[in-house]
Amino acid sequence: MKHFEYMQAESFADAAATLKENTDHRISVMAGGTDLLGALKEDILEDYPETVIGLKGIKEADYIEFSGDTVEIGAMTRLSAIASSDEIAARAPILAEAAYSVATPIIRNVATIGGNVCQDVRCWFYRYPHQIGERFDCMRKGGNECYAIRGDNRYHSIFGGMKTHATPCEVECPAATDIPAYMERMRAGDIHAAARIIMEANPIPMITSRVCAHTCQEKCNRNNTDESVAIHLVERRIGDYILEHAEEFYAPPTAETGKSAALVGSGPAGLAAAYYLRSAGHSVTVIDSQEEPGGMLTYAIPSYRLPKHYVKDLADAYRKMGVKFMMNTTIGKDISAEELEKRYDKVFLATGAWQRPVLGFDGEEFTEFGLQFLKEVKQWVGKKERQNVLVVGGGNVAMDVAVTAKRLGAKSVTLACLEGKLEMPASAEEVARAVEEGVTVMNGFGVSRLLYDGEKINGMELVTCVSVFDQNGRFNPTYDHDSKTVVEADSVLVAAGQKADLSFIEEKYSIALNRGLIKVDEGTQKTSRSGVFAGGDATTGPATVIKAVRTGRLAAEAINREFGIETPKRFSKPGFITYDTEGAQNGTAVRERELPAAERSLEKEDSFTIGGEECLTEAKRCMNCGCYSVNASDISPALIALDAEIVTTKRTIGADAFFTTKLEARDMLDRDELVVSIRFSVPSGFKMGYKKFRVRNAIDFAIVSLAYLYKVEAGKITDAKLVLGGVAPTPIRAKEAESAMIGQAPSAELAGKAAESAIEGAAVMKDNAYKVQIVRALVKQMVAAMR
Amino acid sequence: MIKKDCIVLSINGRKFKFSVGTGFGDVSPSETLTHTLRRRLGYTGSKESCDAGACGCCAVIADGEAIASCMALTVEMDGKSITTIEGLEDPIEGLDPIQQAFIDEYSFQCGYCTPGIIMVAKALFMSNPHPTANEISEALSGNYCRCISQYTVLRALNKLAGNENAELATFTRASDEVEDPIPVRQELYLSPYANGHVCAHSLD
Incomplete structure (x- = not known):
């Protein structure tokens, strides 16, 4: 075991105070140590503690107390003491049996009940020792994947997994x-x-x-x-x-709020914001300088990728929802931005990145701007005036331009971009499509100068690009000026470096900018002007549609918050x-x-x-990545069945909430919170017990366990509670089986029925369907023994 | 909070004082009792086998109770009295009765697990001089023997406990509730040691 410091706590308060004070220090708390020492020896977690706080010195937490019907067990009580307590065996045999079933006598002599309820899982992927071929970085450890989903999952959940964090x-x-x-x-x-x-x-x-x-x-x-x-x-x-x-999906809001918002630009950012604002009940007006809504969706993305009727149908749906579109209206010309702010409660600016950049090479004025080409593509149809086309740029717009030029009938289309094949901003599929259709892609070239004769273009001189980004990751291309290539072309289309459209900003209108983009707060999309938000390419530079959607949604959520409307909780x-x-x-x-x-x-x-x-x-x-391990504790199902309470240094938590809310029971505790004792009232008139199926009758963890309580009065089952362990990430109540049993007389038939109910909703994995049969068998055995 | 600089353990009746820390010769806080006993003090009777508390080879007696010494930190043993297999023999009386019974019944083969088994048995007999056959089996359930010496171990311990007529080892079979079980002719497949009876072919 690697070195750590050891501190012996004198009391729970003492340990909690130390944990609270040393937040920058990695500290593990150890009760009996039989779980933690195993984890430390095998170094299964990247987070190795600098200090271990031992609780064994807290002698006053080692007790089993009875007062009336209430039983209280100190957290440091050893499992052997619980297993051998005659009084526990008489009053709560379920707990005595559960404690007795844990591991072996030499472990029970050390392990405590407090440690048991906080123990880590026994998934063998999670527990894979670091010394033999490195630990698995599984989802439970904050990694990306659950290896049990497709690996060996004999011992894993038969009721599904639990989400650990976003996939x-x-x-x-x-x-x-x-x-x-x-x-x-x-x-x-x-x-x-x-x-x-x-x-x-x-x-x-x-x-x-x-x-x-x-x-x-x-x-x-x-x-x-x-x-x-x-x-x-x-x-x-x-x-x-x-x-x-x-x-149905774009239904008008049920009530109007009386607030208004103007959205400038009807591209993806504007559309996203419009939907969420209108859904909340505001009056939403979308203003755009073009004839049709959609912005880039309508004018820049070719129809073969996105047929225009989708955008039209969507805009129609929006109109039915009550979104007003004010088309052919240019901000700064037809109406000033200041005027908008006066007329509407909130303004959202998403004017896009439509402006042609100045790359600054000789002859630039004779080349064409790729976006303009896409916008006007209709008028080029049928005119085969481009024979050899050179497209400059490596993004998706450049790909669209190249493929469109090719489909218009160009003999050859060459695409030159600064980036290497793997760095290209265009998605691999788009590049593949272009190549498939005969576009020649030249990676690692920048423009040097246009070769022209009067207005006639002969070609372009390209210069080799050595690196695109500098050490800080900023766009800052460097060239090898001794290495030049000439591409013959009669038409050059520049589809790189589109700039944000900020033409609406008049002299008097002051809004903070950042490198030619509108400056916004990350997360709220707020600009420097109050009540004005911005999003889309105007704030990010040329980016993807989904990024624009994100900014639109975030802005809508921020605007709603300012109007006092909280974002509805996600599904x-x-x-x-x-x-x-x-x-x-x-x-x-x-x-x-x-x-x-x-x-x-x-x-x-x-x-x-x-x-x-x-x-x-x-x-x-889809593997629905999460954690598919099972709870390892024998004590926790018994405590849920007993309706026990977990008393911590800060509060009292019901066993059901403590064990089933989060993936790890420990996550229910604050960093400086410790389990102090376990408390429960003895249920009167109940029969109870704990059944555990495992491969070996000692040491093994449960493959399936069943903690049960039931009451039989006048030959009928009047109450029952079944908790299964070892079958799901947390212990689970077999509620269906409980209700199948209550009110019935115990019989072989009922045993079968209860068994089938207990496995309702089971979602077995590749190798663990056998566990379902064990659940059935345990439930059957329990019912068969009912008197 | 107590940070221990120094700990005192009584091992086999002798007091040992260790300084805790990272210096030369110090006991590191992360050192297990198995490590201290075997590598520091040379008490190599208790074995480090699985190092995960699952095999019982490292079992020692701490304040009268058998524990897996690989699952105990030496710093946490401060003030405790530890007994290992080396401390079992009485200088005057000779071997412990359990040790003698193991020799008499030849209760080991390779012997690797034997010290752990004897220590667990010792702890049991100290608290319960006449355990039943079941109590013996249960107490030893955390000890693993790969040479299948457990039949003779149980025979030795049952003799010692006075369970002369106990069914020393019983077959426990899954209560198979299948409708048409496959018949097993027990008498053919029974191990000569299975019921603890003397067999015509055995040497004793």
């Missing part, structure tokens, strides 16, 4: 969509609930699923072994469902999380069906929404 896919999503939660609803066949979960984070999934870079898929834990879940395909199906049921399913055992083993993702390259055009969408069955198959591949 990597969820963290990666700028809008923080709860992906595993909606996948679980999809598996349950409830697309409606799945849609609601998405809408909490992102009101335009029919659009994001088509155009988002879905980096969530890059973080999917399945990537470690096979293929990521095709999250965007499932999202797309749900998005289409939402649009088909638009009246959270009660109970444990589950996944599909077979789906988890399915290594192949559903493929997106696309038109063959030859059939692709500018207008028709390239890909199709997947069918319901494929969608279900894919949703089943």
